[in-house]
Amino acid sequence: MNFTELHNQNKPLLIANVWDAASAIMAQQSGYQAIGTSSAAIAAMLGYEDGQAMSFDELLYIVTRIQSVSNLPLSVDVEAGFGSTAEEITTHLKRLAQLGVVGINLEDSRVVNGVRQLDDAAAFTHTLQKIRKALNEESYQLFLNIRIDTYLLNHELALQETLLRGRLYEAAGADGIFVPCLTLVKDIETLTKELNMPLNVMCMPGLPTxxxxxEIGVSRISMGNFVHSALQSKLKDLMLLIQSQQTFAGVFIDESSR
Structure with missing residues (x-):
């Protein structure tokens, strides 16, 4: 079953979001069907803020290390594409495809002067159209999962704007849409009924089972950076425990026996 077909199973595709080779190995050993990178987790691991503060070459290196230890289908979060033009973004996507990457997440917002803001829908659609055309011309088979940031940015007409953008992006060549911070059942149902693409939702408090x-038509579920954040919190607790107790005893305590 190829990556596109994994979005058409009788239950949603659960993507394990990873940030390095070790987490990719854990995902494969845990029986996941596919993995995706988390840009926020990779940025944190490298000491950057999220929002394309790292370079594309740094991301590419992490992807090569993940690919070296896992044979699972890999989708890469490229944020806003690490470029200001369709041509620059396409060049980056081709380099990923040449490594064996099967899909990407591309978002319709970007961080400007420390503030994330939505791109103009028509301008983003035009860019997406050019990217898809260029990839098709050279037979690159990448699953383009387009992130719509209306709910993330608390757009006052989030559902209507998501529908508008979803229809535009589908016509421009998107294979699926990803709507982070979407949790309301009625909104999810509307999107899955009104749009003809796989819908990806993300780990959030209040997300349905x-x-x-x-049951309501979601095709893909991802973790974002929340698993990485939870692990970092546990790591901090352990570091503090060692410092406060002045012993390594806490390192060797079995959690199940506490």
Whole structure:
């Protein structure tokens, strides 16, 4: 089953979001069907703020290390594409495809002077159209999962704007849409009924169960950077425990026996 077909199963595709070779190995050993990178987790690992503060070459290196230890289909979060033009973005996507990457997440917002803001829908659509055309001309088979940031940015007409953008992006060549911070069942149902593309939702407080998400038409569920953040919190707790107790005893305590 190829990556596109994984979005058409009888239950949603659960993507394990990874940030390095070790997390990719854990995902494969845990039986996931596919993995995706988390840009925020990779940025944090490298000491950057999220929002394309790292370079594309740094991302590319992490991707090569993940690819070296896993044979699972890999989708890469390229944020806003690490470029200001369709041509620059396409060049980056081709380099990923040449490594064996099967899909990407591309978002319709970007961080400007420290503030994330939505791109103009028509301008983003035009860019997406040019990217898809250029990839098709050279037979690059990348699953373009387009992130719509209306809910993330608390747009006052989030559902209507998401529908508008979703229809535009589908016509421009998107294979799927990703709507982070979307949790309301009625909105999810509307999007899955009104749009003809796989819908990807993300780990959030209040997100319905995976079974319920499948019932209302969700095709893909991802973790974002929340698993990485949870692990970092546990690491901090352990570091503080060692410092406060002045012993390594806490390192060797089995969590199940506490």
């Amino acid at each position: 995976f079974e319920r998400l499948g």
